[in-house]
Amino acid sequence: MVYNISYRRPSRVSSRASLSGAEKQRSINESIISGSSGMSHGIPDALSFDRIIAGGVCPPCTVREFMNYLKYIELAAENLQFFLWFRDYSKRFANLPESEKVLSPEWNGEAPDAENQHRPARLNPDTAAVFKGTDFASEPKVTEAEKGSNPFFTPPRTPNSEAQRDGESFDSYDATMSLGAKTNHTQRATGAFESAGLKWKPCSHCSFSPVSVQPYREEITRIISIYIADGGARQLNLSSKERTALLHALQNTTHPSAFRDVMSTVEWSLRCQAHPNFIRWTICNGNRPRVIFARGLGIGGIVGGLIAAILITLSSAPRAYRVLSMIGFMIGMSTLIAAWKGMCVVLHGMHHRHLRPWELFASDDEPSGYDMKSDSYDSLASTNSGNSFEDEPWVAKYEKRNLIRKVFDREVWIKEPALRQIQDTIFLQAILGALVFSIIVAGVFCAFPNGNFF
Structure with missing residues (x-):
């Protein structure tokens, strides 16, 4: 089964950053x-x-x-990594209990008024549990008389150790992070805010994050240091305006709506x-050396057909024999048309494709961030490393591979049916195009009289 014979593969799309x-x-x-x-x-x-x-x-x-x-x-x-992280983050945020969601209100483009930021006098038990151990906790006021009449009275405990403060102010997401890693991410995030002309003030109990009671605050700090801050391991290609607006939003809330404008840019880049x-x-089923080799074969087939047509025309053989030159034209032109679109007709005949260079030398271990069972990607895995691959082992190994081995590299079957249909359609277009070309050229040679030179 093939698609419409007039099918055209997707055109190459260049970046258009000027769009609003x-x-x-x-x-x-x-x-x-x-x-x-x-x-x-x-x-x-x-x-x-x-x-x-x-x-x-x-x-x-x-x-x-x-x-x-x-x-x-x-x-x-970094665009797809950030997109996958945000999709997962939105799901996790939506599943939070309401008592935690209210701590990070939806972002509407304006910071909440200072007069509306006061803490209520009485908190419900769930919210009180969240605020416990922070400056926002509501401690009961005890009079001197109550102190004297209650021999078991113990004054409120103030966190007195770094470990206690970390345990009370950071959620379970950061349990695996070392103190040095937290400091590094926070310093990078602080630099991002300062470069945007914003302030990043830590709370009195915690030297790492500003509003530590907001859900996923430390995770947002890491995201800022990785994707938003200048020099981040996976810095997104954002305009100065988008970056400043995002940092301003994250200064006030960790709600997913803070990323609304940035996600439009990232998603547009991915989708469009x-x-x-x-x-x-x-769609290309062969590597570059194989495609160049296929183009050479296509040109060779056409040249062979021309030589055959010329020799038969110059001979005393009947004109009908000149049609035999169509064999060379058909093979050469169909191979050339398919190769021009990145396909090798030999590989297509078996519905095979070449392994990519990074697949040829892949180890048995899964790449960092991949989950074999769900085939999902963890955008925060190995966040200290960027997306640079120049130092990966396969680069040097593939460069040392000789040209013949590259042309005849290992192959693997194409499993996706829709992709096979596209390739079948392109192959049929190549056959039809070669047929039209062969008929025209052979017809031209048939119009000439016999040369009778031999």
Whole structure:
């Protein structure tokens, strides 16, 4: 089964950073609508962005391959890493109890008034438990008379150790973080706020985060140091305006709505730019040396057909024999058309593809951040490392590989049916194009009289 014979693979999409936030959101909505309507810009619904992110596709179109493409080809893996983190973060925040959600109100673009930030005189038990151990805790006022009449009275305990303060102010998410790592992330986050002209004031009990009672405050500090701060391991490509607005929002709340504008930029980059480019790249079933080799074979086939047509025309053989030159034209032109679109017809005949360079030398251990069972990615795994891959072992090994081995590298079967259909369609287009070309060229040679030279 193939798609429409007039099918065209996705066009290469370049970055358009000048678009406004409203235009990007409109493009996102159009992408979602058109992606669910069957075919959008050469991308079938089976390979839509949402389906890939949801894990509804087979190799080589999964989130893992998408991440590898962004890391090794587009050099923009931080967008997908941040997108996956935010999706997971939004789910976790939505599942929090209401007593914790109220500590981080939804961000509407303005900081809450100072007069509305006072703490109520009496707190319900759940909220009181959250505030316990912080400056916001509501301690009962005890008179001197009550102290004297109660021999068992013990004054409120003040945290007196670094370990106690950490245990009371940080949630379980940070239990695995070392003190040095916390300090490093906080220093980086503090620098980000200061460079934006904002203040990052720690609370009296905790030297690491400002409003420590807000849920996931320490996690947000880490995210700022990794994705937002200048020099972060995975710094996002944000404008100065977007970055300052985001830091201003995170200065007041950890609610997911604080990331609203930034997520529009990140999602637009993934949906409208990276995703079409990824599908276009995935259609290619051979590596660059193999595709160049296939183009050479295609040109050789056409040249062979021309030589055969010329020799038969110059001979005394009947004109009907000149049709035999179509064999060379067909083979050469179909191979050349397919190779021009990144496909090798030999590999396509078996529905195979070459392994990517980073797949050839992959170890048995899963890459950091990947979960084999769910095929999901942990965006906060190995956060001290960036997305640079120049020092990865496979780079030097692949460079030492000779050209012949690269042309005939290891192959693997393509599991995704929709991708095979696209390749079948391109192959059929190549055959039809070669047939038309062969008929025209052979017809031209048939029009010449016999040369009778031999």
